[in-house]
Amino acid sequence: MAAPSNNPPLLEVKNLRVEFPTRRGTLLAVDDVSFDIAPGEVLGVVGESGAGKSLTGNAIIGLLEPPGRIAGGEIRLEGRRIDDLPYEEMRKVRGARIGAIFQDPLTSLNPLYSVGHQLIETIQTHLPLSSAEARTRALDLLKEVGIPGAETRIDHYPHQFSGGMRQRVVIALALCAGPRLIVADEPTTALDVSIQAQIIALLKRLCREHGTAVMLVTHDMGVIAETADRVAVMYAGRIAEIGPVRDVVKHAKHPYTKGLMGSIPSLGVRTERLTQIDGAMPRLTEIPTGCAFNPRCTERGGRCLVERPDLMAVGATRAACWQHDRGGVGPAIVREAVDA
Amino acid sequence: MFVFILKRLLQSVAVLLAVGFVAFSLFRYVGDPINAMVGQDTSAEERETLREKLGLNDPAPIQFLTFIANAAQGKFGLSYRTSEPVGRMILERVPATLELSFCAAIFALFVGVPMGVYTGLYPRHWTSQLFQAVSLIGVSLPTFLIGIVLILIFAVWLKLLPSFGRGETVDLGWWTTNFLTWSGLKALILPSITLGLFQLTLLMRLVRSEMLEVMRTDYIKFARARGLTNRAINFGHALKNTLVPVITVAGLQLGALIAFAIVTETVFAWPGVGQLFIQSVQFADIPVMAAYLLLIGLLFVVINLTVDLLYFAVDPRLRSQGGAARVAGH
Ligand SMILES: Nc1ncnc2c1ncn2[C@@H]1O[C@H](COP(=O)(O)OP(=O)(O)OP(=O)(O)O)[C@@H](O)[C@H]1O
Ligand code: SF4
Ligand SMILES: [Mg+2]
Numbered sequence: 001m002a003a004p005s006n007n008p009p010l011l012e013v014k015n016l017r018v019e020f021p022t023r024r025g026t027l028l029a030v031d032d033v034s035f036d037i038a039p040g041e042v043l044g045v046v047g048e049s050g051a052g053k054s055l056t057g058n059a060i061i062g063l064l065e066p067p068g069r070i071a072g073g074e075i076r077l078e079g080r081r082i083d084d085l086p087y088e089e090m091r092k093v094r095g096a097r098i099g100a101i102f103q104d105p106l107t108s109l110n111p112l113y114s115v116g117h118q119l120i121e122t123i124q125t126h127l128p129l130s131s132a133e134a135r136t137r138a139l140d141l142l143k144e145v146g147i148p149g150a151e152t153r154i155d156h157y158p159h160q161f162s163g164g165m166r167q168r169v170v171i172a173l174a175l176c177a178g179p180r181l182i183v184a185d186e187p188t189t190a191l192d193v194s195i196q197a198q199i200i201a202l203l204k205r206l207c208r209e210h211g212t213a214v215m216l217v218t219h220d221m222g223v224i225a226e227t228a229d230r231v232a233v234m235y236a237g238r239i240a241e242i243g244p245v246r247d248v249v250k251h252a253k254h255p256y257t258k259g260l261m262g263s264i265p266s267l268g269v270r271t272e273r274l275t276q277i278d279g280a281m282p283r284l285t286e287i288p289t290g291c292a293f294n295p296r297c298t299e300r301g302g303r304c305l306v307e308r309p310d311l312m313a314v315g316a317t318r319a320a321c322w323q324h325d326r327g328g329v330g331p332a333i334v335r336e337a338v339d340a
Numbered sequence: 341m342f343v344f345i346l347k348r349l350l351q352s353v354a355v356l357l358a359v360g361f362v363a364f365s366l367f368r369y370v371g372d373p374i375n376a377m378v379g380q381d382t383s384a385e386e387r388e389t390l391r392e393k394l395g396l397n398d399p400a401p402i403q404f405l406t407f408i409a410n411a412a413q414g415k416f417g418l419s420y421r422t423s424e425p426v427g428r429m430i431l432e433r434v435p436a437t438l439e440l441s442f443c444a445a446i447f448a449l450f451v452g453v454p455m456g457v458y459t460g461l462y463p464r465h466w467t468s469q470l471f472q473a474v475s476l477i478g479v480s481l482p483t484f485l486i487g488i489v490l491i492l493i494f495a496v497w498l499k500l501l502p503s504f505g506r507g508e509t510v511d512l513g514w515w516t517t518n519f520l521t522w523s524g525l526k527a528l529i530l531p532s533i534t535l536g537l538f539q540l541t542l543l544m545r546l547v548r549s550e551m552l553e554v555m556r557t558d559y560i561k562f563a564r565a566r567g568l569t570n571r572a573i574n575f576g577h578a579l580k581n582t583l584v585p586v587i588t589v590a591g592l593q594l595g596a597l598i599a600f601a602i603v604t605e606t607v608f609a610w611p612g613v614g615q616l617f618i619q620s621v622q623f624a625d626i627p628v629m630a631a632y633l634l635l636i637g638l639l640f641v642v643i644n645l646t647v648d649l650l651y652f653a654v655d656p657r658l659r660s661q662g663g664a665a666r667v668a669g670h
Contacts, residue, residue, distance in 0.1 A: 063564055095567025102565070107558035110577050111657060121576075122566045157656040173566060 008079060009036035010180055010213050011060070015073035016083075018055045018064065018237075027284040029068070030055050031237040034311075037181065042207065042214045044228030044245065046221065046260065048281045051234040053217045057183045059083070060215070061100050062090040078180065096126040099174030099212075101184040101203075105167035105191070109158035115142070115169045116154035119176055126177035141172040145202060164195035171203060175210065182207065185217045196220075200227055221261060225249050233257045236281055236292040243317025253319035255299050291322065299323060303330025341652060341659065348648055352641040357408070359637030363630035364407045368400065416631040421623040426631045430613055434635075435515045436506055437605070437612030441597045443528050444536030444604075448597075449590065452543030459544065460551025461574055471544065478541030483600070487534040487607035494530060502527050504609035535604040539593045546589050550582035557581075583654050591647035595640045 018030035030052040037043045045053050058064045060075055062082065075083040082093055094100070102108050110118060119138035123129060129137065135154075142150035145168040158166055167187065174182055184203065188196040204227050207214050216228060224231050225245060232242040233254065241254040252258040259277035279296040288294055291304040303322050311318040312325060322329040374387050374396070391397055395406060410416065416426035455475075459468035495503035507527030510520040518524030554560060555578055563573050602614035609615070613632060620628035652658050 061565055063561065091564075091567050091569065093567070094565055100562070100565035102558060102562060104558055108562040110559045110563065110581070112580050112655060113577075114656075121568065121572065125566070125568055125572070159657045170562070173562075177567075 010039045010041075010078060011037040011215075012076040013056070013060065013073070014075075016056065016059060016070065016075065017072035018052070018059055018068055019071040020068050022067075024285075026071075028071070029237050029284055030059065032073070033234075033237075033239055034073075035232055035239065035242055037213050037215060039180065040208070040211045040213055041230065042204070042216055042228045044224035044231040045215060045217045045234060046219065046224055046231060047234035047240075049219075050281060050283075052237040053234055054185050056234070057100075057185050057215060057217055061094055061098055061183055062087075063094075063100075092126075095122055095179065096177045097179050097181070099177075099179035099182040101167075101170055101174050101182060101187045103186040103189050105163055105170050108170050109166060109173075111158055114155050114157050115161070119154075119169075119173060122173055123176050138172075138176065141176050142169070144206065145169070145172045145175075147172075163191050164199060167191060167199050168202065171199075171206065175206060175212070178210065179212060181213045181215065183215045183217075186219065187216075188223070189219065196223075203227075221249065233260065236287055237284070238292065238320065239311060240293065240321075241317060241319040242311065243315075243319075247315065247317045251315075251317075253314045253317050253324060254293075254321045255297050255323075256293050257319075259296075291320070299329065301329025301332055303327065305333070306330075345645075345649070348645055352645060355641055356634070356637055359634055360408050360411060361404065363411075363633045364404050366626050366630050366633075367407070368403075411631075411634055417627045419620075419625055419628050421620065421625045421628070426627045429616065429628065430631055430635065432516075433611060433613045433616050435517060436610060437598060437601050437614060439518050440528065440531055440535060440604070440610060440612060441594070441601055443532035444534075444539070444597050444601075445590075445594050447532050447536040448539035448543055448593070452540040453547050453586070455540075456544040456547025457551060457574070457579060460548040460555065460578075463548075463552060472548075475541035475544050478537050479545075483534060483538065483603045484607050486537055487530070487604060490530045490534055491607075501530050503530070506611060531604050531608040531610055534607065535597060535601055539597060542593060543586065543590060547582055547586055550585055551578055554578045554581045580654070584651060587650045587654065588647055591643050591650075592640075595636075595643045598639055599636050 013036070014034050016030055016033045017028060020027040020029060033052070033056055035043065045056070047053055055064065055068065058068075059070055062085070064070065070083050073083070074081055077093065077097060082090060085093065109115065113121075116135065116138055119141065120131065120134040123134040123137055124131070127134070127137075139150055139154055142154055147153050147165060147168055153161075158169070161169065171187075174184075182203075187203065188199050191199060200223050203214065203216075206212070216223070218224060228245045230243060231245045231248045233240045233248065233256065235256050241248060241252065241257045243253075247253075248257060249261060252261055256277070262277075277296055282288065282292065282295070288305070289308070290306050291297065291300065291309055294300045294304040297304065301322065307322070309320045309322050309325065311320045314324045374390055374394075395403060398406070414427045416430075418424065419426050419429055422429070455471050459471050462468050491503045494501045502523070505527060506518055507523035507525075508521040509516040509518055509524050518528050560573060560578060563577050568577070600614075601610075601612060602617060604610065605612045605614040606618055613635070616628060617632045619625070620632070
């Protein structure tokens with residue numbers, strides 16, 4: 001249910017760069033990433049471990065852990081620039097306009113406070129409600145996320161809930177002040193496989209009902225295919241391909257995406273080939289010149305070793321691959337490189 | 341929870357019996373009490389009568405039981421040195437030690453914990469580095485040296501504070517207190533600082549490392565993502581999670597404060613039980629030593645029990661587990 005394209009985007013990320021100063025120079029972990037999310041839209045973000053998905057999400061919610069920092073670009077929410085807000089201003093945005101859900105529900109909740117306390121505290125931080133009103137709202141939210149017996153459970157402590165139930169509470173916490181966007185970073189990875197689907201379905205339903213947009217970071221292409229409106233594929237700190245989910249999943253334009261689709265056989269979406277991508281993503285210090293994917297790419301040409309491709313439109317999708325440029329990938333590489 | 345407390349109580353009794361046994365052994369094996377009590381010219385016959393009268397000829401287990409029964413009623417016999425009842429001698433001096441330890445504990449707690457929170461929240465700030473450096477001095481210098489230096493500065497050079505004694509005290513009948521006179525309060529300052537400094541630095545370092553640890557946890561990150569204020573995060577969420585270890589250490593250190601007040605009391609000629617103990621050791625005044633041992637043992641046991649109960653108040657996980665595992669994950 002992507003919003004019509006004439007709507008202004010809810011979130012705009014433009015040329016985002018995230019870097020880490022280290023003793024041996026500065027590491028560029030997110031390199032020139034741009035994308036939009038429309039109101040109510042679910043953007044899936046996939047990519048290998050270390051691709052920069054979490055850093056991008058953390059940059060959006062303003063919680064990059066030092067020494068990581070935004071080195072360039074801008075982030076706008078509802079047209080307002082938020083990447084350069086002072087801490088206190090950004091704090092008011094977090095929770096209120098942008099919610100976040102992290103990977104591990106077991107550790108996301110403070111063990112010493114009841115879930116009701118944590119909900120009410122968040123609600124009252126952002127909304128001018130009395131304690132009684134906040135409690136009612138908390139109770140409604142707990143019911144909404146499907147906590148059975150919410151009236152008694154509201155006073156229970158996190159350790160009295162199962163992992164799945166805790167992640168439901170976390171979702172309630174992320175939604176409790178009515179944010180327009182939720183950044184969900186692998187919200188089900190730590191959960192039992194049997195409840196992963198439930199949690200994703202819940203997240204999807206609630207966000208649809210509340211009109212909340214989601215940036216959903218996940219490794220699970222099945223989840224993406226089922227949940228997302230659009231998908232962004234990240235590789236070595238850059239977006240390799242971004243587009244409507246059907247196009248990306250069924251007609252991937254970037255060789256990396258093709259490999260990624262192939263490496264997950266159980267997605268319930270038919271792919272012609274079951275390719276595995278040989279090799280591993282390069283470390284940040286060893287990103288090759290030209291296309292970062294070139295050591296692993298079976299379709300590369302001479303140009304790929306020299307020039308770095310930017311995203312270019314291919315139908316409804318955009319992909320960072322010279323195959324889709326008028327100039328092509330360049331001359332075939334004769335000598336088979338062994339560096340992969 | 342009830343079962344847990346009952347278990348703890350039984351353990352406490354066992355500990356006290358063990359301490360009692362050590363105290364009792366002092367009587368039996370450290371010197372002959374009769375020698376200490378009578379003059380050189382007492383005849384062997386008279387000694388034997390006294391022995392019989394004091395129950396020293398009974399079998400050891402009987403003597404032990406008598407000892408424990410008496411101790412439970414606060415009867416420790418007469419001091420070899422002053423021939424006064426030991427119970428009374430100790431009770432007279434308990435207020436001095438407790439008031440000193442109390443002030444030292446307050447000092448350590450109310451300065452050490454905030455310093456720890458601060459250095460934990462802003463580890464890179466220069467004041468934190470300064471606190472860290474000063475705290476190193478605090479843990480490494482011996483108490484008596486700190487006491488002497490303080491005396492030198494504030495009593496000898498600046499002549500601001502007294503260097504020894506309790507000053508004027510007010511007798512409330514069952515308790516003599518420093519808190520009601522100006523000179524009594526002034527007399528408390530230097531000894532309290534001397535006694536509390538080590539615990540202050542210990543608490544500061546503990547709170548600091550616990551804070552650093554907690555600030556890295558997922559639930560703090562999530563609390564930030566929920567947009568809670570720094571105040572709520574630092575004090576509501578982070579500090580509360582450092583409390584369990586802090587309570588443990590603070591509790592045990594309170595016991596240590598009282599027990600190791602000995603050195604401070606000696607340096608400042610503070611008329612507390614510690615000073616009494618030192619005098620008793622010099623005179624091999626076994627009844628006083630034994631009573632002191634038991635008193636300290638009792639103190640540690642009571643503090644430990646209190647600490648256990650505080651855990652329940654702080655940590656909901658314990659309340660439902662019945663305390664089987666002492667805060668797993670800490
Ligand atoms: N504190 C740091 N110092 C240096 N490099 C870092 C730091 N934190 C992250 N990185 C680097 O940034 C890159 C991107 O990390 P990020 O956490 O965004 O990956 P990810 O795509 O979320 O991976 P995963 O799927 O494993 O969560 C990684 O290569 C990582 O090594
Ligand atoms: S640009 Fe070249 S190396 Fe990179 S993905 Fe496309 S074909 Fe492969
Ligand atoms: Mg991640």
